[in-house]
Amino acid sequence: MMLKHMFLLYSGKVRDVFGIGEFNGSDALLIVSTDRISCFDSVLPTAIPGKGKIVNKMSNFWFEYFKDTVPNHIITSDLREIENIPDGMRENSVIVKKAQRLNVECVVRGYLCGSAWQDYKKTGEVCGIPLPLGLKESDKLDRPVFTPATKEETGCHDRNISLDEMKNIAPDGAAEKLRDLSILIYEKAARYAETRGIIIADTKLEFGTDNGDIILIDELLTPDSSRFWDANKYMPGRPQEPLDKQFVRDYVKSKGGAENTELPGDVVKITQDKYVEIYNRIARS
Ligand SMILES: Nc1ncnc2c1ncn2[C@@H]1O[C@H](COP(=O)(O)OP(=O)(O)OP(=O)(O)O)[C@@H](O)[C@H]1O
Ligand SMILES: [Mg+2]
Known part of the structure:
Protein backbone atom coordinates (compact mmCIF):
# COMPACT_ATOMS: atom_id res chain seq x y z
CA MET A 1 0.00 0.00 0.00
CA ALA A 99 -12.40 15.18 11.44
CA GLN A 100 -14.07 18.55 11.82
CA ARG A 101 -12.49 19.42 15.12
CA LEU A 102 -14.79 20.66 17.91
CA ASN A 103 -12.62 23.36 19.35
CA VAL A 104 -13.05 22.34 22.97
CA GLU A 105 -10.69 20.51 25.24
CA CYS A 106 -12.85 18.14 27.27
CA VAL A 107 -11.09 17.99 30.62
CA VAL A 108 -12.21 15.62 33.37
CA ARG A 109 -10.70 15.86 36.82
CA GLY A 110 -11.02 13.18 39.45
CA TYR A 111 -8.45 14.72 41.80
CA LEU A 112 -7.73 18.26 42.91
CA CYS A 113 -4.40 19.29 41.41
CA GLY A 114 -2.67 21.68 39.05
CA SER A 115 -4.69 24.70 37.96
CA ALA A 116 -7.85 23.24 39.55
CA TRP A 117 -6.13 23.25 42.97
CA GLN A 118 -5.02 26.87 42.42
CA ASP A 119 -8.57 27.80 41.45
CA TYR A 120 -10.09 26.02 44.46
CA LYS A 121 -7.68 27.68 46.93
CA LYS A 122 -8.75 31.11 45.69
CA THR A 123 -12.46 30.58 45.13
CA GLY A 124 -13.59 27.27 46.66
CA GLU A 125 -14.66 26.37 43.14
CA VAL A 126 -13.11 24.70 40.13
CA CYS A 127 -14.03 26.47 36.90
CA GLY A 128 -17.25 27.69 38.51
CA ILE A 129 -18.16 24.32 40.03
CA PRO A 130 -18.42 24.67 43.84
CA LEU A 131 -16.60 21.99 45.84
CA PRO A 132 -16.83 21.07 49.54
CA LEU A 133 -14.80 23.12 52.01
CA GLY A 134 -11.53 21.87 53.45
CA LEU A 135 -10.18 19.81 50.55
CA LYS A 136 -6.42 19.31 50.38
CA GLU A 137 -4.16 19.36 47.35
CA SER A 138 -4.40 16.06 45.39
CA ASP A 139 -7.56 14.97 47.24
CA LYS A 140 -9.89 12.68 45.36
CA LEU A 141 -13.15 14.42 44.43
CA ASP A 142 -16.46 12.78 45.39
CA ARG A 143 -17.37 12.79 41.71
CA PRO A 144 -15.22 13.75 38.72
CA VAL A 145 -15.81 17.27 37.40
CA PHE A 146 -15.96 18.30 33.75
CA THR A 147 -14.02 21.52 33.13
CA PRO A 148 -13.93 22.27 29.40
CA ALA A 149 -11.47 24.74 27.90
CA THR A 150 -11.17 26.43 24.54
CA LYS A 151 -8.45 25.24 22.18
CA GLU A 152 -6.41 28.37 21.59
CA GLU A 153 -3.86 29.01 18.86
CA THR A 154 -0.27 27.97 19.56
CA GLY A 155 1.35 30.14 22.20
CA CYS A 156 -1.89 31.10 23.96
CA HIS A 157 -3.08 29.39 27.10
CA ASP A 158 -6.31 27.46 26.80
CA ARG A 159 -9.15 29.27 28.54
CA ASN A 160 -11.53 27.47 30.88
CA ILE A 161 -15.17 27.85 29.94
CA SER A 162 -18.53 26.93 31.46
CA LEU A 163 -20.87 24.37 29.95
CA ASP A 164 -23.06 27.27 28.76
CA GLU A 165 -20.16 28.85 26.90
CA MET A 166 -19.33 25.46 25.47
CA LYS A 167 -22.82 25.31 24.00
CA ASN A 168 -21.87 28.27 21.78
CA ILE A 169 -18.86 26.38 20.40
CA ALA A 170 -20.25 22.85 20.10
CA PRO A 171 -23.19 22.09 17.79
CA ASP A 172 -26.74 21.67 19.11
CA GLY A 173 -26.96 19.31 22.05
CA ALA A 174 -23.33 18.27 21.70
CA ALA A 175 -22.03 19.97 24.85
CA GLU A 176 -23.93 17.69 27.21
CA LYS A 177 -23.12 14.65 25.11
CA LEU A 178 -19.40 15.47 25.16
CA ARG A 179 -19.55 16.04 28.92
CA ASP A 180 -21.27 12.73 29.57
CA LEU A 181 -18.97 10.79 27.23
CA SER A 182 -15.87 12.42 28.72
CA ILE A 183 -16.89 11.55 32.29
CA LEU A 184 -17.83 8.02 31.26
CA ILE A 185 -14.45 7.48 29.60
CA TYR A 186 -12.54 8.97 32.52
CA GLU A 187 -14.38 6.88 35.10
CA LYS A 188 -13.98 3.65 33.18
CA ALA A 189 -10.28 4.29 32.49
CA ALA A 190 -9.65 5.30 36.11
CA ARG A 191 -11.32 2.12 37.41
CA TYR A 192 -9.21 0.03 35.05
CA ALA A 193 -5.97 1.85 35.94
CA GLU A 194 -6.70 1.34 39.64
CA THR A 195 -6.49 -2.42 39.10
CA ARG A 196 -2.96 -1.75 37.82
CA GLY A 197 -1.98 0.37 40.83
CA ILE A 198 -2.23 3.62 38.90
CA ILE A 199 -4.27 6.71 39.59
CA ILE A 200 -5.43 8.77 36.63
CA ALA A 201 -5.82 12.17 38.25
CA ASP A 202 -7.24 13.93 35.21
CA THR A 203 -7.37 13.74 31.46
CA LYS A 204 -8.07 15.81 28.37
CA LEU A 205 -10.11 14.46 25.49
CA GLU A 206 -10.79 15.91 22.06
CA PHE A 207 -13.75 15.19 19.84
CA GLY A 208 -14.59 15.96 16.25
CA THR A 209 -17.32 15.18 13.79
CA ASP A 210 -17.11 12.78 10.88
CA ASN A 211 -20.07 13.09 8.51
CA GLY A 212 -22.02 14.63 11.36
CA ASP A 213 -21.21 11.87 13.89
CA ILE A 214 -19.26 12.69 17.03
CA ILE A 215 -15.99 10.77 17.21
CA LEU A 216 -13.06 10.74 19.59
CA ILE A 217 -9.93 12.22 18.00
CA ASP A 218 -6.36 13.21 18.91
CA GLU A 219 -4.67 11.02 21.56
CA LEU A 220 -6.26 9.09 24.39
CA LEU A 221 -5.12 8.79 28.02
CA THR A 222 -1.40 9.22 27.40
CA PRO A 223 1.07 10.84 29.80
CA ASP A 224 0.92 13.90 27.51
CA SER A 225 -2.83 14.33 27.94
CA SER A 226 -3.34 12.96 31.45
CA ARG A 227 -1.78 12.84 34.89
CA PHE A 228 -0.75 9.36 36.05
CA TRP A 229 0.27 8.75 39.65
CA ASP A 230 1.58 5.70 41.43
CA ALA A 231 -1.23 4.59 43.76
CA ASN A 232 1.33 3.24 46.26
CA LYS A 233 2.96 6.63 46.64
CA TYR A 234 -0.23 8.65 46.71
CA MET A 235 -0.36 11.07 49.61
CA PRO A 236 -2.82 13.98 49.55
CA GLY A 237 -1.77 17.34 51.00
CA ARG A 238 1.05 17.85 48.54
CA PRO A 239 1.63 17.68 44.77
CA GLN A 240 2.14 14.13 43.43
CA GLU A 241 5.03 13.30 41.13
CA PRO A 242 3.95 12.30 37.63
CA LEU A 243 4.98 8.66 37.04
CA ASP A 244 6.79 9.29 33.80
CA LYS A 245 8.38 12.73 33.91
CA GLN A 246 9.46 12.70 37.54
CA PHE A 247 13.19 12.52 36.81
CA VAL A 248 13.03 15.04 34.01
CA ARG A 249 11.15 17.55 36.13
CA ASP A 250 13.45 17.05 39.12
CA TYR A 251 16.51 17.44 36.92
CA VAL A 252 15.24 20.51 35.11
CA LYS A 253 14.25 22.06 38.45
CA SER A 254 17.70 21.30 39.92
CA LYS A 255 19.21 23.24 36.99
CA GLY A 256 17.03 26.25 37.73
CA GLY A 257 14.11 25.24 35.53
CA ALA A 258 15.61 26.59 32.32
CA GLU A 259 13.70 25.42 29.27
CA ASN A 260 16.89 24.83 27.25
CA THR A 261 18.29 22.35 29.77
CA GLU A 262 19.97 19.41 28.03
CA LEU A 263 19.30 16.08 29.75
CA PRO A 264 22.28 13.86 30.64
CA GLY A 265 22.35 10.21 29.52
CA ASP A 266 21.30 8.74 32.86
CA VAL A 267 18.22 10.98 33.08
CA VAL A 268 17.29 9.99 29.51
CA LYS A 269 17.73 6.29 30.38
CA ILE A 270 15.67 6.45 33.57
CA THR A 271 12.93 8.37 31.73
CA GLN A 272 12.87 5.78 28.93
CA ASP A 273 12.46 3.05 31.57
CA LYS A 274 9.63 4.99 33.23
CA TYR A 275 7.68 5.33 29.99
CA VAL A 276 8.09 1.61 29.34
CA GLU A 277 7.01 0.87 32.90
CA ILE A 278 3.83 2.96 32.71
CA TYR A 279 2.97 1.41 29.35
CA ASN A 280 3.50 -2.10 30.69
CA ARG A 281 1.56 -1.45 33.85
CA ILE A 282 -1.40 -0.10 31.89
CA ALA A 283 -1.43 -2.15 28.72
CA ARG A 284 0.35 -5.49 29.26
CA SER A 285 -2.09 -8.33 29.69
N1 LIG B 1 -8.74 13.16 13.61
C1 LIG B 1 -8.35 14.43 13.65
N2 LIG B 1 -8.85 15.33 12.77
C2 LIG B 1 -8.45 16.61 12.79
N3 LIG B 1 -7.56 17.12 13.67
C3 LIG B 1 -7.03 16.28 14.58
C4 LIG B 1 -7.39 14.90 14.63
N4 LIG B 1 -6.72 14.31 15.64
C5 LIG B 1 -5.96 15.28 16.20
N5 LIG B 1 -6.13 16.46 15.58
C6 LIG B 1 -5.45 17.73 15.87
O1 LIG B 1 -4.08 17.53 15.55
C7 LIG B 1 -3.24 18.26 16.42
C8 LIG B 1 -2.27 17.33 17.12
O2 LIG B 1 -1.12 18.01 17.44
P1 LIG B 1 -0.60 18.32 18.90
O3 LIG B 1 -1.44 17.67 19.93
O4 LIG B 1 0.85 18.03 18.89
O5 LIG B 1 -0.80 19.90 18.94
P2 LIG B 1 -1.60 20.88 19.89
O6 LIG B 1 -2.49 20.16 20.84
O7 LIG B 1 -2.22 21.92 19.04
O8 LIG B 1 -0.50 21.59 20.63
P3 LIG B 1 0.33 21.09 21.85
O9 LIG B 1 -0.05 19.65 22.09
O10 LIG B 1 1.70 21.29 21.36
O11 LIG B 1 -0.10 22.00 22.94
C9 LIG B 1 -4.15 18.95 17.42
O12 LIG B 1 -4.38 20.27 16.98
C10 LIG B 1 -5.46 18.13 17.32
O13 LIG B 1 -6.59 18.87 17.66
MG1 LIG C 1 -2.44 18.33 21.75
Whole structure:
Protein backbone atom coordinates (compact mmCIF):
# COMPACT_ATOMS: atom_id res chain seq x y z
CA MET A 1 0.00 0.00 0.00
CA MET A 2 1.25 3.48 -0.83
CA LEU A 3 0.50 6.93 0.56
CA LYS A 4 -0.42 9.37 -2.25
CA HIS A 5 1.54 12.15 -0.63
CA MET A 6 2.55 13.40 2.77
CA PHE A 7 2.96 17.02 3.79
CA LEU A 8 3.46 18.53 7.22
CA LEU A 9 0.33 20.39 8.29
CA TYR A 10 1.20 21.11 11.87
CA SER A 11 3.96 20.55 14.35
CA GLY A 12 2.83 20.58 17.99
CA LYS A 13 5.02 20.33 21.05
CA VAL A 14 5.42 16.58 20.77
CA ARG A 15 3.44 15.49 17.72
CA ASP A 16 3.63 16.18 14.00
CA VAL A 17 0.53 16.02 11.85
CA PHE A 18 0.78 15.23 8.14
CA GLY A 19 -1.91 15.47 5.48
CA ILE A 20 -1.90 12.29 3.36
CA GLY A 21 -5.00 12.80 1.19
CA GLU A 22 -7.50 10.00 0.82
CA PHE A 23 -6.83 6.70 2.59
CA ASN A 24 -9.34 3.80 2.68
CA GLY A 25 -12.02 6.16 1.41
CA SER A 26 -11.54 8.86 4.03
CA ASP A 27 -9.71 12.16 4.03
CA ALA A 28 -6.83 11.13 6.29
CA LEU A 29 -4.06 12.42 8.51
CA LEU A 30 -0.88 10.76 9.71
CA ILE A 31 -0.19 11.67 13.35
CA VAL A 32 3.37 11.08 14.48
CA SER A 33 4.23 10.93 18.17
CA THR A 34 7.84 12.10 18.19
CA ASP A 35 10.45 11.50 20.91
CA ARG A 36 10.33 15.17 21.94
CA ILE A 37 9.55 15.75 25.59
CA SER A 38 7.98 18.82 27.13
CA CYS A 39 8.49 19.90 30.69
CA PHE A 40 6.83 22.86 32.41
CA ASP A 41 5.15 23.59 29.05
CA SER A 42 8.26 23.86 26.91
CA VAL A 43 9.98 21.37 24.67
CA LEU A 44 13.41 20.31 25.92
CA PRO A 45 16.39 20.16 23.54
CA THR A 46 17.03 16.47 24.40
CA ALA A 47 14.71 13.78 23.04
CA ILE A 48 13.82 10.52 24.83
CA PRO A 49 14.45 7.77 22.26
CA GLY A 50 11.49 5.38 22.00
CA LYS A 51 9.09 7.66 23.87
CA GLY A 52 6.99 8.41 20.78
CA LYS A 53 6.48 4.73 20.08
CA ILE A 54 5.41 4.03 23.67
CA VAL A 55 2.99 6.96 23.83
CA ASN A 56 1.51 6.00 20.45
CA LYS A 57 1.03 2.40 21.61
CA MET A 58 -0.57 3.59 24.81
CA SER A 59 -3.04 5.82 22.96
CA ASN A 60 -3.86 2.94 20.60
CA PHE A 61 -4.41 0.60 23.56
CA TRP A 62 -7.05 2.97 24.94
CA PHE A 63 -8.73 3.60 21.56
CA GLU A 64 -9.10 -0.17 21.26
CA TYR A 65 -10.29 -0.44 24.87
CA PHE A 66 -13.02 2.16 24.26
CA LYS A 67 -13.97 1.23 20.70
CA ASP A 68 -17.40 -0.08 21.72
CA THR A 69 -18.04 2.88 24.01
CA VAL A 70 -17.40 5.66 21.52
CA PRO A 71 -16.36 5.70 17.84
CA ASN A 72 -12.89 7.10 17.19
CA HIS A 73 -10.78 8.51 14.37
CA ILE A 74 -8.39 5.58 13.91
CA ILE A 75 -8.25 4.20 10.35
CA THR A 76 -5.24 2.01 11.04
CA SER A 77 -2.49 1.79 13.61
CA ASP A 78 -0.71 -0.95 11.67
CA LEU A 79 1.57 0.79 9.18
CA ARG A 80 3.76 -2.21 8.37
CA GLU A 81 2.22 -2.66 4.92
CA ILE A 82 2.72 0.94 3.84
CA GLU A 83 5.69 1.07 1.53
CA ASN A 84 6.51 4.74 1.19
CA ILE A 85 6.74 5.76 4.81
CA PRO A 86 10.04 6.39 6.59
CA ASP A 87 10.94 3.31 8.68
CA GLY A 88 11.11 5.16 11.98
CA MET A 89 7.54 6.36 11.53
CA ARG A 90 5.89 2.97 11.36
CA GLU A 91 5.79 2.41 15.08
CA ASN A 92 5.08 5.88 16.36
CA SER A 93 2.32 6.90 13.95
CA VAL A 94 -1.33 6.31 13.24
CA ILE A 95 -3.50 7.02 10.24
CA VAL A 96 -6.73 8.72 11.25
CA LYS A 97 -9.83 10.18 9.70
CA LYS A 98 -9.51 13.92 9.33
CA ALA A 99 -12.40 15.18 11.44
CA GLN A 100 -14.07 18.55 11.82
CA ARG A 101 -12.49 19.42 15.12
CA LEU A 102 -14.79 20.66 17.91
CA ASN A 103 -12.62 23.36 19.35
CA VAL A 104 -13.05 22.34 22.97
CA GLU A 105 -10.69 20.51 25.24
CA CYS A 106 -12.85 18.14 27.27
CA VAL A 107 -11.09 17.99 30.62
CA VAL A 108 -12.21 15.62 33.37
CA ARG A 109 -10.70 15.86 36.82
CA GLY A 110 -11.02 13.18 39.45
CA TYR A 111 -8.45 14.72 41.80
CA LEU A 112 -7.73 18.26 42.91
CA CYS A 113 -4.40 19.29 41.41
CA GLY A 114 -2.67 21.68 39.05
CA SER A 115 -4.69 24.70 37.96
CA ALA A 116 -7.85 23.24 39.55
CA TRP A 117 -6.13 23.25 42.97
CA GLN A 118 -5.02 26.87 42.42
CA ASP A 119 -8.57 27.80 41.45
CA TYR A 120 -10.09 26.02 44.46
CA LYS A 121 -7.68 27.68 46.93
CA LYS A 122 -8.75 31.11 45.69
CA THR A 123 -12.46 30.58 45.13
CA GLY A 124 -13.59 27.27 46.66
CA GLU A 125 -14.66 26.37 43.14
CA VAL A 126 -13.11 24.70 40.13
CA CYS A 127 -14.03 26.47 36.90
CA GLY A 128 -17.25 27.69 38.51
CA ILE A 129 -18.16 24.32 40.03
CA PRO A 130 -18.42 24.67 43.84
CA LEU A 131 -16.60 21.99 45.84
CA PRO A 132 -16.83 21.07 49.54
CA LEU A 133 -14.80 23.12 52.01
CA GLY A 134 -11.53 21.87 53.45
CA LEU A 135 -10.18 19.81 50.55
CA LYS A 136 -6.42 19.31 50.38
CA GLU A 137 -4.16 19.36 47.35
CA SER A 138 -4.40 16.06 45.39
CA ASP A 139 -7.56 14.97 47.24
CA LYS A 140 -9.89 12.68 45.36
CA LEU A 141 -13.15 14.42 44.43
CA ASP A 142 -16.46 12.78 45.39
CA ARG A 143 -17.37 12.79 41.71
CA PRO A 144 -15.22 13.75 38.72
CA VAL A 145 -15.81 17.27 37.40
CA PHE A 146 -15.96 18.30 33.75
CA THR A 147 -14.02 21.52 33.13
CA PRO A 148 -13.93 22.27 29.40
CA ALA A 149 -11.47 24.74 27.90
CA THR A 150 -11.17 26.43 24.54
CA LYS A 151 -8.45 25.24 22.18
CA GLU A 152 -6.41 28.37 21.59
CA GLU A 153 -3.86 29.01 18.86
CA THR A 154 -0.27 27.97 19.56
CA GLY A 155 1.35 30.14 22.20
CA CYS A 156 -1.89 31.10 23.96
CA HIS A 157 -3.08 29.39 27.10
CA ASP A 158 -6.31 27.46 26.80
CA ARG A 159 -9.15 29.27 28.54
CA ASN A 160 -11.53 27.47 30.88
CA ILE A 161 -15.17 27.85 29.94
CA SER A 162 -18.53 26.93 31.46
CA LEU A 163 -20.87 24.37 29.95
CA ASP A 164 -23.06 27.27 28.76
CA GLU A 165 -20.16 28.85 26.90
CA MET A 166 -19.33 25.46 25.47
CA LYS A 167 -22.82 25.31 24.00
CA ASN A 168 -21.87 28.27 21.78
CA ILE A 169 -18.86 26.38 20.40
CA ALA A 170 -20.25 22.85 20.10
CA PRO A 171 -23.19 22.09 17.79
CA ASP A 172 -26.74 21.67 19.11
CA GLY A 173 -26.96 19.31 22.05
CA ALA A 174 -23.33 18.27 21.70
CA ALA A 175 -22.03 19.97 24.85
CA GLU A 176 -23.93 17.69 27.21
CA LYS A 177 -23.12 14.65 25.11
CA LEU A 178 -19.40 15.47 25.16
CA ARG A 179 -19.55 16.04 28.92
CA ASP A 180 -21.27 12.73 29.57
CA LEU A 181 -18.97 10.79 27.23
CA SER A 182 -15.87 12.42 28.72
CA ILE A 183 -16.89 11.55 32.29
CA LEU A 184 -17.83 8.02 31.26
CA ILE A 185 -14.45 7.48 29.60
CA TYR A 186 -12.54 8.97 32.52
CA GLU A 187 -14.38 6.88 35.10
CA LYS A 188 -13.98 3.65 33.18
CA ALA A 189 -10.28 4.29 32.49
CA ALA A 190 -9.65 5.30 36.11
CA ARG A 191 -11.32 2.12 37.41
CA TYR A 192 -9.21 0.03 35.05
CA ALA A 193 -5.97 1.85 35.94
CA GLU A 194 -6.70 1.34 39.64
CA THR A 195 -6.49 -2.42 39.10
CA ARG A 196 -2.96 -1.75 37.82
CA GLY A 197 -1.98 0.37 40.83
CA ILE A 198 -2.23 3.62 38.90
CA ILE A 199 -4.27 6.71 39.59
CA ILE A 200 -5.43 8.77 36.63
CA ALA A 201 -5.82 12.17 38.25
CA ASP A 202 -7.24 13.93 35.21
CA THR A 203 -7.37 13.74 31.46
CA LYS A 204 -8.07 15.81 28.37
CA LEU A 205 -10.11 14.46 25.49
CA GLU A 206 -10.79 15.91 22.06
CA PHE A 207 -13.75 15.19 19.84
CA GLY A 208 -14.59 15.96 16.25
CA THR A 209 -17.32 15.18 13.79
CA ASP A 210 -17.11 12.78 10.88
CA ASN A 211 -20.07 13.09 8.51
CA GLY A 212 -22.02 14.63 11.36
CA ASP A 213 -21.21 11.87 13.89
CA ILE A 214 -19.26 12.69 17.03
CA ILE A 215 -15.99 10.77 17.21
CA LEU A 216 -13.06 10.74 19.59
CA ILE A 217 -9.93 12.22 18.00
CA ASP A 218 -6.36 13.21 18.91
CA GLU A 219 -4.67 11.02 21.56
CA LEU A 220 -6.26 9.09 24.39
CA LEU A 221 -5.12 8.79 28.02
CA THR A 222 -1.40 9.22 27.40
CA PRO A 223 1.07 10.84 29.80
CA ASP A 224 0.92 13.90 27.51
CA SER A 225 -2.83 14.33 27.94
CA SER A 226 -3.34 12.96 31.45
CA ARG A 227 -1.78 12.84 34.89
CA PHE A 228 -0.75 9.36 36.05
CA TRP A 229 0.27 8.75 39.65
CA ASP A 230 1.58 5.70 41.43
CA ALA A 231 -1.23 4.59 43.76
CA ASN A 232 1.33 3.24 46.26
CA LYS A 233 2.96 6.63 46.64
CA TYR A 234 -0.23 8.65 46.71
CA MET A 235 -0.36 11.07 49.61
CA PRO A 236 -2.82 13.98 49.55
CA GLY A 237 -1.77 17.34 51.00
CA ARG A 238 1.05 17.85 48.54
CA PRO A 239 1.63 17.68 44.77
CA GLN A 240 2.14 14.13 43.43
CA GLU A 241 5.03 13.30 41.13
CA PRO A 242 3.95 12.30 37.63
CA LEU A 243 4.98 8.66 37.04
CA ASP A 244 6.79 9.29 33.80
CA LYS A 245 8.38 12.73 33.91
CA GLN A 246 9.46 12.70 37.54
CA PHE A 247 13.19 12.52 36.81
CA VAL A 248 13.03 15.04 34.01
CA ARG A 249 11.15 17.55 36.13
CA ASP A 250 13.45 17.05 39.12
CA TYR A 251 16.51 17.44 36.92
CA VAL A 252 15.24 20.51 35.11
CA LYS A 253 14.25 22.06 38.45
CA SER A 254 17.70 21.30 39.92
CA LYS A 255 19.21 23.24 36.99
CA GLY A 256 17.03 26.25 37.73
CA GLY A 257 14.11 25.24 35.53
CA ALA A 258 15.61 26.59 32.32
CA GLU A 259 13.70 25.42 29.27
CA ASN A 260 16.89 24.83 27.25
CA THR A 261 18.29 22.35 29.77
CA GLU A 262 19.97 19.41 28.03
CA LEU A 263 19.30 16.08 29.75
CA PRO A 264 22.28 13.86 30.64
CA GLY A 265 22.35 10.21 29.52
CA ASP A 266 21.30 8.74 32.86
CA VAL A 267 18.22 10.98 33.08
CA VAL A 268 17.29 9.99 29.51
CA LYS A 269 17.73 6.29 30.38
CA ILE A 270 15.67 6.45 33.57
CA THR A 271 12.93 8.37 31.73
CA GLN A 272 12.87 5.78 28.93
CA ASP A 273 12.46 3.05 31.57
CA LYS A 274 9.63 4.99 33.23
CA TYR A 275 7.68 5.33 29.99
CA VAL A 276 8.09 1.61 29.34
CA GLU A 277 7.01 0.87 32.90
CA ILE A 278 3.83 2.96 32.71
CA TYR A 279 2.97 1.41 29.35
CA ASN A 280 3.50 -2.10 30.69
CA ARG A 281 1.56 -1.45 33.85
CA ILE A 282 -1.40 -0.10 31.89
CA ALA A 283 -1.43 -2.15 28.72
CA ARG A 284 0.35 -5.49 29.26
CA SER A 285 -2.09 -8.33 29.69
N1 LIG B 1 -8.74 13.16 13.61
C1 LIG B 1 -8.35 14.43 13.65
N2 LIG B 1 -8.85 15.33 12.77
C2 LIG B 1 -8.45 16.61 12.79
N3 LIG B 1 -7.56 17.12 13.67
C3 LIG B 1 -7.03 16.28 14.58
C4 LIG B 1 -7.39 14.90 14.63
N4 LIG B 1 -6.72 14.31 15.64
C5 LIG B 1 -5.96 15.28 16.20
N5 LIG B 1 -6.13 16.46 15.58
C6 LIG B 1 -5.45 17.73 15.87
O1 LIG B 1 -4.08 17.53 15.55
C7 LIG B 1 -3.24 18.26 16.42
C8 LIG B 1 -2.27 17.33 17.12
O2 LIG B 1 -1.12 18.01 17.44
P1 LIG B 1 -0.60 18.32 18.90
O3 LIG B 1 -1.44 17.67 19.93
O4 LIG B 1 0.85 18.03 18.89
O5 LIG B 1 -0.80 19.90 18.94
P2 LIG B 1 -1.60 20.88 19.89
O6 LIG B 1 -2.49 20.16 20.84
O7 LIG B 1 -2.22 21.92 19.04
O8 LIG B 1 -0.50 21.59 20.63
P3 LIG B 1 0.33 21.09 21.85
O9 LIG B 1 -0.05 19.65 22.09
O10 LIG B 1 1.70 21.29 21.36
O11 LIG B 1 -0.10 22.00 22.94
C9 LIG B 1 -4.15 18.95 17.42
O12 LIG B 1 -4.38 20.27 16.98
C10 LIG B 1 -5.46 18.13 17.32
O13 LIG B 1 -6.59 18.87 17.66
MG1 LIG C 1 -2.44 18.33 21.75
